[in-house]
Amino acid sequence: MPINPFKLERYFAKYEFNTKYMLSSSDCESLGMAELLQMASPASLELWESLKLGYTEAPGHPLLRAEVAKLYPNISPENVLIAVPEEAIFIAMQTLLAPGDHVIVLTPSYQSLSEIARSIDCQVTPWQLEPTLSGWELDLGQLERSLTDQTRLLVFNFPNNPTGYIPSRQDFDAIIGLARKHNLTIFSDEMYRLLESDSALRLPSVADIYEKGIALSGLSKSFALPGLRLGWLTTQDYGLIERWLAFKDYLTICNSAPAEILGIIALQNADQIVQRNLEIIRENITSAEQFFKKHQDKVVWNSPRAGSIAFPKWLGTESVEQFCQNVLEEQGVMIVPANLFDFPGSHFRIGLGRKNFSEALEHVDEYLGQ
Numbered sequence: 001m002p003i004n005p006f007k008l009e010r011y012f013a014k015y016e017f018n019t020k021y022m023l024s025s026s027d028c029e030s031l032g033m034a035e036l037l038q039m040a041s042p043a044s045l046e047l048w049e050s051l052k053l054g055y056t057e058a059p060g061h062p063l064l065r066a067e068v069a070k071l072y073p074n075i076s077p078e079n080v081l082i083a084v085p086e087e088a089i090f091i092a093m094q095t096l097l098a099p100g101d102h103v104i105v106l107t108p109s110y111q112s113l114s115e116i117a118r119s120i121d122c123q124v125t126p127w128q129l130e131p132t133l134s135g136w137e138l139d140l141g142q143l144e145r146s147l148t149d150q151t152r153l154l155v156f157n158f159p160n161n162p163t164g165y166i167p168s169r170q171d172f173d174a175i176i177g178l179a180r181k182h183n184l185t186i187f188s189d190e191m192y193r194l195l196e197s198d199s200a201l202r203l204p205s206v207a208d209i210y211e212k213g214i215a216l217s218g219l220s221k222s223f224a225l226p227g228l229r230l231g232w233l234t235t236q237d238y239g240l241i242e243r244w245l246a247f248k249d250y251l252t253i254c255n256s257a258p259a260e261i262l263g264i265i266a267l268q269n270a271d272q273i274v275q276r277n278l279e280i281i282r283e284n285i286t287s288a289e290q291f292f293k294k295h296q297d298k299v300v301w302n303s304p305r306a307g308s309i310a311f312p313k314w315l316g317t318e319s320v321e322q323f324c325q326n327v328l329e330e331q332g333v334m335i336v337p338a339n340l341f342d343f344p345g346s347h348f349r350i351g352l353g354r355k356n357f358s359e360a361l362e363h364v365d366e367y368l369g370q
């Protein structure tokens, strides 16, 4: 089956570089080059200054894989493959799935998590996050009822894009237990991990706790470095790493040499960078709470427990698509409506990681006050 256009990415392609206020971006305010280099140790700075711009090692720079492995108690550097995050999803799905396989995918979520499987002629069943008045809920019973003899893969993304949902540790363990009982592989998109509002909410990585678990993470969201185009797949199953490498030869082959050194510097300063991003998100959540309280007749707001995004519900008289279009045209504020996630509710996505968040809200306020 041909692959469908990626609705969200096509929408961003249209507006991201010509719109003043990006109120739906999922990444945190990007770090500057100077800011990052200032954090570098003398040894890393030497790596940067003496760098030769040749091809690089296909699985990733050994130091970069070692830094990534430090984030996972049970993962060694050999069990890490460095790739562009979106590329990593493509590699994993193409190597794990065959036509006719059944795949269960948490929904709403990032389109490639279901679309690639669909394009391989897999049968894809959504596992629906449900909105409630106090936030999002996940029905484990629905997951169990969706299982068939053909189910090969369970795909989820916590903290979730776009809802900001994260399950309790108890529910998470129950999901892993169910996967183990049915011998399912799990693909866990952990791009927003480390951005929990309280570190007690942080879940272990699937790669650390499940023998058939694959975790995706990267520097685009929690580390505020999307322009490096660096992410990674981790798994306890070394055989998978070899299959992924063979597939990667048909994509990027290897990673960008400068990006890898900058990635090493970022991971050596992981705590500081994540802390900086959490502070931006916390401040923006405070502004959002005040703003949506003022506009509670138009929007149902629940602050997310994790991640850099939220998915509030629009209650206004015009459709949510019309609201987003009007705010874009009249105020220069880009907001993503729920239909770009194929979600039927009147929700819209709000990004909480940008420094001009309050200024963007002032423009939405002006629109709503009209």
Ligand SMILES: Cc1ncc(COP(=O)(O)O)c(C=O)c1O
Residues within 6 Å of the ligand: 026, 084, 085, 086, 087, 110, 157, 161, 189, 191, 218, 220, 226, 229
């Ligand atoms: C959940 C999720 N997974 C993967 C990606 C892909 O990351 P990147 O755009 O850095 O390739 C994104 C990007 O928005 C995302 O939100």
